[in-house]
Amino acid sequence: MRKFQLALVAALLPVWCHAQVPENRAGQTEWLLAQVRAAEAVSRDELVRDALARLQLVAPGDPQAMLAEMRLALRQRDSQRVKTLQQALQQAAPNSEAERDARVLYALSSEAGQQQLQEARLAAMAGRPEDALRGFRALYGDNPPTLELAVEYWRVRSAQPGQRAQAIDALRRIDEQYPGNPPALQLLANLLFADGQDTAALALLAELGRNPVATDAAAQREFEYLATRRIDDSSVKSWKGFLQRYPDGRFAKDAQANLERSQRLLADPFWRAGQEGLRLLDRDQDEAAEAKLRHALRGHPQDPELLGGLGLALMRPGHREEALVYFGRAKKHEEDIDNLGKWNDLITSTRYWLTLEKADQALERQHTDEAASLYSSALKQQPDSVFARLGLAQVAEAQGRLVEAQDGYQRLLSRDPGNASAIRGLLRLYQAQSPERALAFIDTLSISQRSSFTELRNSLLLARYQLLAEQASARGDQPSQSQL
Numbered sequence: 001m002r003k004f005q006l007a008l009v010a011a012l013l014p015v016w017c018h019a020q021v022p023e024n025r026a027g028q029t030e031w032l033l034a035q036v037r038a039a040e041a042v043s044r045d046e047l048v049r050d051a052l053a054r055l056q057l058v059a060p061g062d063p064q065a066m067l068a069e070m071r072l073a074l075r076q077r078d079s080q081r082v083k084t085l086q087q088a089l090q091q092a093a094p095n096s097e098a099e100r101d102a103r104v105l106y107a108l109s110s111e112a113g114q115q116q117l118q119e120a121r122l123a124a125m126a127g128r129p130e131d132a133l134r135g136f137r138a139l140y141g142d143n144p145p146t147l148e149l150a151v152e153y154w155r156v157r158s159a160q161p162g163q164r165a166q167a168i169d170a171l172r173r174i175d176e177q178y179p180g181n182p183p184a185l186q187l188l189a190n191l192l193f194a195d196g197q198d199t200a201a202l203a204l205l206a207e208l209g210r211n212p213v214a215t216d217a218a219a220q221r222e223f224e225y226l227a228t229r230r231i232d233d234s235s236v237k238s239w240k241g242f243l244q245r246y247p248d249g250r251f252a253k254d255a256q257a258n259l260e261r262s263q264r265l266l267a268d269p270f271w272r273a274g275q276e277g278l279r280l281l282d283r284d285q286d287e288a289a290e291a292k293l294r295h296a297l298r299g300h301p302q303d304p305e306l307l308g309g310l311g312l313a314l315m316r317p318g319h320r321e322e323a324l325v326y327f328g329r330a331k332k333h334e335e336d337i338d339n340l341g342k343w344n345d346l347i348t349s350t351r352y353w354l355t356l357e358k359a360d361q362a363l364e365r366q367h368t369d370e371a372a373s374l375y376s377s378a379l380k381q382q383p384d385s386v387f388a389r390l391g392l393a394q395v396a397e398a399q400g401r402l403v404e405a406q407d408g409y410q411r412l413l414s415r416d417p418g419n420a421s422a423i424r425g426l427l428r429l430y431q432a433q434s435p436e437r438a439l440a441f442i443d444t445l446s447i448s449q450r451s452s453f454t455e456l457r458n459s460l461l462l463a464r465y466q467l468l469a470e471q472a473s474a475r476g477d478q479p480s481q482s483q484l
Contacts (some may be wrong), residue, residue: 029059036068040147041178048072060283063089063098070105071146082109104140124156132156150174151183158191167191182214189221209245218248235262270299273308281309291314304334308343322355352381368398390421402429435460
């Protein structure tokens with residue numbers, strides 16, 4: 001039925017000339033109302049008027065026909081006609097759903113209603129979707145009374161967290177009522193892409209592309225999708241299909257170039273090795289990915305994706321210094337400005353962790369001045385770095401600056417109360433001062449934290465009891481129960 005309706009509204013002849021009209025009056029009414037919606041879907045108001053004229057003969061005073069005429073009058077900015085129809089519908093079907101929709105349409109035809117609608121639209125354009133939705137709902141709740149308003153409403157609502165699935169369902173229902181509406185189908189296709197339903201989205205675009213009004217928009221969206229996909233064995237088929245659908249469109253030349261590039265790369269063993277390396281990288285098989293990517297770079301030494309992929313394969317196992325070299329090369333040869341941020345982030349992050357790694361190694365070798373310099377450098381790179389602050393406290397402890405070390409550990413714990421390394425650092429300092437202070441500190445910890453230091457606590461208690469026993473023995477008596 002849906003394809004049948006599309007064929008009707010796309011034709012230049014009147015809608016009733018293309019199919020057998022139902023014989024009974026109720027069937028004729030439903031059929032003509034479907035023709036009205038189908039004509040509205042493709043913005044053919046002359047066909048809407050023809051169908052409404054026939055509805056007047058078949059079902060004069062039908063509420064849905066009157067609503068359709070109100071929508072037509074609203075599009076033509078005929079507020080007086082909207083008012084007349086609203087009053088007639090109020091008398092014909094009081095307190096009905098159609099009468100409620102008529103009141104909304106009448107409100108939208110007023111100057112105040114148009115002003116309110118414009119404010120909501122401006123809020124959406126300004127990136128304030130919550131304000132826009134509040135404006136829309138103040139006008140018509142969650143039931144937009146026209147096709148245009150429904151698409152507009154679900155475009156805004158679909159961008160809200162957790163609303164995509166509902167928007168997809170709503171747009172599918174809209175497409176059944178108003179088949180082939182380009183804005184609705186374009187929005188639905190975009191949401192399907194965003195939802196990972198690529199096959200369904202592409203099928204929708206192919207259908208939309210058969211509508212002369214929407215062919216270019218459908219071709220553009222499909223081209224954008226195909227152009228951003230990683231080339232694989234399905235790419236050639238996809239580009240050939242695109243060229244069959246849009247052989248004379250404005251994207252045909254670029255599509256042909258992409259087809260030829262896909263064919264050339266798929267025949268290149270170095271390039272195929274690189275793609276296999278990237279797939280291995282996605283599966284965290286870094287060693288195997290490294291071998292494939294090094295081989296691929298022999299044939300494509302300036303490919304930023306391969307260079308960056310090798311950097312990742314090296315970085316993950318800890319080969320950060322060499323990874324930095326490849327990230328730098330990827331950035332140098334990157335032509336897509338959107339990817340520059342990715343390489344910059346990886347360079348910054350890798351340099352930070354490499355600095356910390358070198359600082360830890362220097363501290364292990366007891367090169368405390370070098371370690372202090374490296375930890376300070378890491379802190380400049382990331383001012384909130386817990387690891388750099390911990391390292392500086394450990395350096396102070398190793399250099400005998402115990403007050404500074406204690407202050408560093410305490411400040412770290414104020415930022416990160418669960419930091420086990422800072423707790424151990426304070427325990428070392430307190431234990432060196434006195435077992436009692438170390439015990440008192442352990443007792444301030446949470447139950448879960450204390451469990452990590454049970455052995456140390458027991459040894460400190462044993463040391464306390466041994467000291468008390470020795471003191472009692474020296475005095476020639478036994479320690480009291482309260483002391484123990």
